[in-house]
Amino acid sequence: MPSYENPEIPDGINVSHTHPLADFARLVGGLVVVIALVVGLLMLVAGRVAKFIPFETEIAMAGPFAEKLDGSDSKVLSDYVKTVTAKVAAGHDLPPGMVITAHYLPDDTVNAFATLGGHIVVYGGLMREMPDENTLAMVISHEIAHVRLRHPISSMGRGLVFGMALAVVSASGGGSVVSQALGSAGLLTTLSFSRDQERAADALGLDALVRTYGHAAGGAETFRRLQSAHDGQLRPPALLSTHPVDTERIATIEKTIADHGWAPTGPMTPYPADVVTALGPKP
Amino acid sequence: MWDLIIFVALIVIGYVAGRIAESRHYASIRKREKEFAGVMLFASRFPPTLEALPQQLVSGSVVVSDDYFKRVVSGLQSIIGGRLKSYETLLDRARREAVLRMKAEAKAHGARMIVNVKFETFSIPGRKPNSVRAMEVMAYGTALRSA
Numbered sequence: 001m002p003s004y005e006n007p008e009i010p011d012g013i014n015v016s017h018t019h020p021l022a023d024f025a026r027l028v029g030g031l032v033v034v035i036a037l038v039v040g041l042l043m044l045v046a047g048r049v050a051k052f053i054p055f056e057t058e059i060a061m062a063g064p065f066a067e068k069l070d071g072s073d074s075k076v077l078s079d080y081v082k083t084v085t086a087k088v089a090a091g092h093d094l095p096p097g098m099v100i101t102a103h104y105l106p107d108d109t110v111n112a113f114a115t116l117g118g119h120i121v122v123y124g125g126l127m128r129e130m131p132d133e134n135t136l137a138m139v140i141s142h143e144i145a146h147v148r149l150r151h152p153i154s155s156m157g158r159g160l161v162f163g164m165a166l167a168v169v170s171a172s173g174g175g176s177v178v179s180q181a182l183g184s185a186g187l188l189t190t191l192s193f194s195r196d197q198e199r200a201a202d203a204l205g206l207d208a209l210v211r212t213y214g215h216a217a218g219g220a221e222t223f224r225r226l227q228s229a230h231d232g233q234l235r236p237p238a239l240l241s242t243h244p245v246d247t248e249r250i251a252t253i254e255k256t257i258a259d260h261g262w263a264p265t266g267p268m269t270p271y272p273a274d275v276v277t278a279l280g281p282k283p
Numbered sequence: 284m285w286d287l288i289i290f291v292a293l294i295v296i297g298y299v300a301g302r303i304a305e306s307r308h309y310a311s312i313r314k315r316e317k318e319f320a321g322v323m324l325f326a327s328r329f330p331p332t333l334e335a336l337p338q339q340l341v342s343g344s345v346v347v348s349d350d351y352f353k354r355v356v357s358g359l360q361s362i363i364g365g366r367l368k369s370y371e372t373l374l375d376r377a378r379r380e381a382v383l384r385m386k387a388e389a390k391a392h393g394a395r396m397i398v399n400v401k402f403e404t405f406s407i408p409g410r411k412p413n414s415v416r417a418m419e420v421m422a423y424g425t426a427l428r429s430a
Binding site for chain 2: 018
């Protein structure tokens with residue numbers, strides 16, 4: 001019998017020597033990039049397309065939740081906010097069918113927001129921070145501008161697409177984003193606007209302020225007040241914040257006033273006496 | 284959110300447990316391959332000697348399952364295609380283990396060579412998707428006892 005032998009086979013010739021985690025990172029990274037691109041594109045499309053949803057539909061969507069926005073304990077303040085809103089809304093060239101509903105909430109938050117269905121919420125904290133009607137009107141005018149530019153519905157459209165995309169990864173996580181965007185929580189909080197949208201609302205809001213009062217006084221003052229109210233709070237850096245930095249905002253507004261040749265000062269309308277009493281002092 | 288946490292936890296468990304099992308298994312395979320080096324394998328149907336030697340069918344079989352990490356990586360890889368690197372070590376281990384078990388059987392019969400060595404591979408779930416993902420690798424051949 002001839003001599004035979006089985007030579008020792010070199011180890012590891014049938015396997016790849018890439019580290020499994022490196023492989024994993026490469027695949028997950030690629031997937032994340034592709035998904036981010038697709039979702040980003042869809043969000044962009046949803047944001048644009050949402051503007052074509054009729055405003056009546058938006059009102060109907062917001063209907064069931066709108067009553068939650070009426071938490072006012074003061075009829076004087078509630079009526080005053082509605083009066084100022086109606087006054088400023090007249091200065092906006094609102095398309096037919098677009099109704100603005102103002103709400104007053106007696107919270108110390110220095111804020112106001114616009115949401116679906118033309119609902120605008122003004123907090124007591126903001127009213128106390130603003131020295132007169134003109135500055136308050138600028139904030140309300142800014143929020144009306146958001147509604148007029150259909151920002152709330154496009155923001156909700158983006159939120160929905162994001163939630164549905166997230167639902168593919170995590171059913172519960174995505175589901176909660178979707179239900180937030182559609183539910184009352186979404187109506188109250190989750191709508192966020194981009195910096196460009198904020199700038200557009202500033203410009204349009206200022207324009208309506210001038211139409212209402214005949215001068216632009218209060219336009220820039222509003223944001224100076226907001227800036228000082230926000231001082232001392234922790235704020236995200238400019239790049240991360242969706243609102244333009246206040247100083248940049250004030251400069252833009254002053255430039256807009258100068259460019260249009262609007263009167264930068266004029267007679268200020270004070271708060272009526274009963275409103276001042278109802279508001280009380282700053283806490 | 285919980286589904287995501289569970290998913291990540293399963294990946295981590297799969298990776299850690301899979302790596303530990305794999306390195307232990309490879310260590311054991313290398314050790315036993317030296318131990319059974321005396322039993323020679325021939326793919327040929329014809330024995331290297333024309334002597335009439337006592338014959339015996341020997342086989343060795345192993346069933347292996349992937350771990351969650353390997354499954355996720357291969358699932359991602361199968362989107363774009365290409366080499367399923369995470370399964371290469373799994374099947375390499377399974378083939379070598381099957382051969383070792385066959386050799387052990389042959390050695391127990393006093394054989395020093397196995398001719399006509401062949402492999403069979405079966406998928407346990409068959410064509411059912413979403414079932415357990417496991418493979419059987421079987422090696423068999425004809426052991427020739429030295430006269």
